[in-house]
Amino acid sequence: MNEAAQIISNSPLFYSLSSSIVEQIAGKVQLVSYPPDTFIFNDGDPGDSFYIIRSGHVKVVKASQDREGEELVMAVLDPGEVFGEMALLIGQPRSAAVKTMDEVEVFRLMREDFSQLMLENPELLVQMNHVLDQRVSLLDTTSGGSQDALTREKFRSSRREEVDHIMLDLIFKLNMAAGGIEQIEHCKQTAILAQEMSKMLCPMVSEEIISGAYLHEIGKISLSKTLVEKERSGQELTPEESGEFSKIWKYSTDILGPLHNLQRQVNFIVFLGKERYDEMPIEAQILKVADDYQELINPHCRNKCGAEALERIRDGSGTRYNPKVATALERTIEKFNAVLAERQQSYMRCINRALDIKDSYTLSHSLHTQEMSLRIGERLGLGKREMDMLSLGGELHDVGKIFIEQEILNAPRKLTPEEFDIMKKHPVWSANFFAEVPGMDELACIVRHHHEKMDGSGYPDGWKGEQIPFLSRIMAVGDVYSALTTPRVYRRDEQGQKKAFPLEKALEIMDGMQPGHFDGAVFEAFKSVVMVQGS
Numbered sequence: 001m002n003e004a005a006q007i008i009s010n011s012p013l014f015y016s017l018s019s020s021i022v023e024q025i026a027g028k029v030q031l032v033s034y035p036p037d038t039f040i041f042n043d044g045d046p047g048d049s050f051y052i053i054r055s056g057h058v059k060v061v062k063a064s065q066d067r068e069g070e071e072l073v074m075a076v077l078d079p080g081e082v083f084g085e086m087a088l089l090i091g092q093p094r095s096a097a098v099k100t101m102d103e104v105e106v107f108r109l110m111r112e113d114f115s116q117l118m119l120e121n122p123e124l125l126v127q128m129n130h131v132l133d134q135r136v137s138l139l140d141t142t143s144g145g146s147q148d149a150l151t152r153e154k155f156r157s158s159r160r161e162e163v164d165h166i167m168l169d170l171i172f173k174l175n176m177a178a179g180g181i182e183q184i185e186h187c188k189q190t191a192i193l194a195q196e197m198s199k200m201l202c203p204m205v206s207e208e209i210i211s212g213a214y215l216h217e218i219g220k221i222s223l224s225k226t227l228v229e230k231e232r233s234g235q236e237l238t239p240e241e242s243g244e245f246s247k248i249w250k251y252s253t254d255i256l257g258p259l260h261n262l263q264r265q266v267n268f269i270v271f272l273g274k275e276r277y278d279e280m281p282i283e284a285q286i287l288k289v290a291d292d293y294q295e296l297i298n299p300h301c302r303n304k305c306g307a308e309a310l311e312r313i314r315d316g317s318g319t320r321y322n323p324k325v326a327t328a329l330e331r332t333i334e335k336f337n338a339v340l341a342e343r344q345q346s347y348m349r350c351i352n353r354a355l356d357i358k359d360s361y362t363l364s365h366s367l368h369t370q371e372m373s374l375r376i377g378e379r380l381g382l383g384k385r386e387m388d389m390l391s392l393g394g395e396l397h398d399v400g401k402i403f404i405e406q407e408i409l410n411a412p413r414k415l416t417p418e419e420f421d422i423m424k425k426h427p428v429w430s431a432n433f434f435a436e437v438p439g440m441d442e443l444a445c446i447v448r449h450h451h452e453k454m455d456g457s458g459y460p461d462g463w464k465g466e467q468i469p470f471l472s473r474i475m476a477v478g479d480v481y482s483a484l485t486t487p488r489v490y491r492r493d494e495q496g497q498k499k500a501f502p503l504e505k506a507l508e509i510m511d512g513m514q515p516g517h518f519d520g521a522v523f524e525a526f527k528s529v530v531m532v533q534g535s
Contacts (some may be wrong), residue, residue: 047087
């Protein structure tokens with residue numbers, strides 16, 4: 001798959017489409033570059049094309065009606081995201097302008113080619129029509145009243161709020177006293193999710209929303225640990241307990257009283273206890289949805305699966321939650337679940353670079369494991385998402401070894417029991433790298449369990465059989481095969497050189513590990529791959 005097809009296939013809009021449709025789209029696009037601070041198109045221009053961002057960032061803007069020359073920022077878009085499709089789909093002029101924020105490269109698809117592709121591919125037509133229901137900018141909901149005028153101020157490009165990040169970090173530590181490490185992790189997850197949602201809904205309030213997400217629960221310092229844990233787990237509260245809990249939002253802002261500017265910036269959190277979204281400012285509407293969703297999926301709170309949590313949010317849409325904010329949540333989760341966000345990709349590249357500096361063998365072993373895992377996955381007929389997760393899992397499954405001392409990691413001998421106990425912690429440490437990143441929970445689980453065995457004798461959790469994620473079972477085979485067929489520091493030949501086993505010997509050893517070690521179907525697929533391809 002060429003670069004254009006790869007970027008298109010990784011776009012949240014096209015992620016679910018077949019590779020043949022993606023390649024057809026890639027064959028029609030043109031690569032276009034724009035310098036910073038340039039209009040790609042203007043409000044009122046004909047909708048004759050749409051765009052997929054290859055690199056850089058753009059903002060969707062409208063001209064302010066009351067301040068000539070000032071822009072209202074409706075959304076900020078990252079690499080992989082698309083724009084301009086709405087006017088093209090409905091056959092009307094552009095309803096907003098798009099302006100570059102830095103050096104930008106886009107793939108442009110013209111109307112004629114796009115129309116032909118939709119005629120030839122009903123699957124594409126269905127996917128594009130789904131877009132019509134997903135417009136989410138909150139600017140569209142303002143109509144001119146005094147409250148709307150106040151809301152529109154929050155979209156102005158000239159609006160700048162300077163957050164004191166040092167003081168924010170210091171106050172954030174109150175979360176430990178108020179609710180422990182679980183509260184700290186919840187607030188961080190909520191901040192990441194709310195920030196991504198705000199980029200779609202009202203970008204100019206992102207800083208305040210992040211600050212509010214970090215600090216909105218510090219008022220729990222007023223509650224007993226028992227009550228905090230009871231509410232966190234979803235148990236029903238007594239009327240008296242509910243009354244106590246309802247005060248935490250005000251207490252959170254009261255604590256910030258000496259920091260007048262920070263208190264003003266996050267004062268919207270006092271509205272989080274409201275039952276209806278139309279009683280909240282837009283910052284609180286966004287934070288409320290992100291907060292409730294994270295609480296639903298958090299294993300220390302409600303521990304619901306993502307699909308059930310989204311359904312709960314949908315059930316409250318129109319009353320408890322702003323429908324546009326609920327839609328923005330769904331779009332953000334789709335974006336994260338595709339493992340596509342620019343931040344995620346950059347984060348993973350940093351980890352790999354650090355791993356290579358720490359121990360170049362571990363990285364090469366990971367890439368070898370990734371290659372074999374993907375070949376097994378292809379033989380088993382896995383879909384695109386499973387293959388993407390398998391690729392990432394194989395590449396990143398051993399990054400936790402960054403925490404292991406070189407003396408243990410590269411010991412030219414058998415490890416002592418104490419040293420091996422330390423080594424056995426690396427799957428957990430690997431998983432922890434991703435556990436806090438939205439959309440990475442599945443990857444964290446896959447990575448954590450790649451040393452489990454079918455008979456339950458593996459580590460770190462002693463899972464067995466169907467308990468072990470299927471992709472972890474594939475990686476387990478690829479991991480052992482790579483370990484046997486690459487030179488290892490603890491395995492030496494007669495000349496004292498690092499030794500690798502040939503294919504036939506590796507297969508013999510792995511056959512001897514059955515049936516307790518590997519999934520039978522996965523192992524048979526592996527054997528067919530190496531016997532046919534000879535490596």
